[in-house]
Amino acid sequence: MHELYIAQSILDSAVSHCLESGCNRIESVTIQVGLASGVMSEALNFAFDAIKAGTIAETASLITEKVAPECVCKNCAQIFEPTDSFILICPECQSTDVSITKGFELQMLCLEAI
């Protein structure tokens, strides 16, 4: 359950950004989570809802932008999405010499506050 720790980091950071901007209530927080990052959005939402009570983010929603993994073929430069079972073969030239360029994101993007 590292989602609880991550939710706390999101909340702490959102609260301080909100207060710094002269606002005093957070309406939503938007984050970006790569599907290969090992963070489960459902667990993150659950944790966020549990810890926001009694803070200026009490009514805030956590909006998660999921980022699908993306690969680039080192042989022909084709960009493609790996299959669900993470099979990493270039659909263009069948090369397996590929690198994963997206899907590991874990960052906060913005927040709505009043």
Next chain:
Amino acid sequence: MNIQVVSKILEANDRLADANARKLKAAGVYTINLMGAPGAGKTSVLEAVITKLKSERLRVGVIEGDITGSEDARRIDALNVPVVQINTGGACHLDANMISEVLDSMPLDSLDMLIIENVGNLVCPAEFKVGEDIKLMVLSVTEGDDKPLKYPLMFRESAALIFNKIDLLPYTNFNMDRAQKDAMTIHPEIKIFKTSCKTKDGVEELCAWLKGLR
């Protein structure tokens, strides 16, 4: 109003990790974050490595991270090296703050290397820097060759991957070529070792590499 922030979510942990790293560097300690699933053989690898490095006069200290208990710390303590136990009390990973709290109880000035054995888990520890120079992961061949593609983050973050329990290879359907190829797709520069703590195969190569890092 809309406030743009665009920042890493674990920034606060990263800042603390950087402070730990500075302290360790100042004391001349090279730090390794050892990760892997429960039962992968992290403590056994640690025992084998410490025994060898000690015989070569390298001064190693250990921080043991477990959810509860101190069995692993007792095993390390038996090797006569400084060891501190951290119990996370449920948390599935060590974070920079936990390490910061115990660093002062380690004799840093008389150590060359600090190995932090993380909580047994293939997902969470990879997210959290603790102040290490490198991450190292142990994957036993009894866990299956599909792990790299199931838990890509840990393979991506690790400087080296140790395939452990290779003495059991004949009794498993572990496809070493596949696992190795998948790990290198996720992290092309990953260094690969194959060890058996039972036969001591590969321990020498691993230790030679570890010594060269400092």
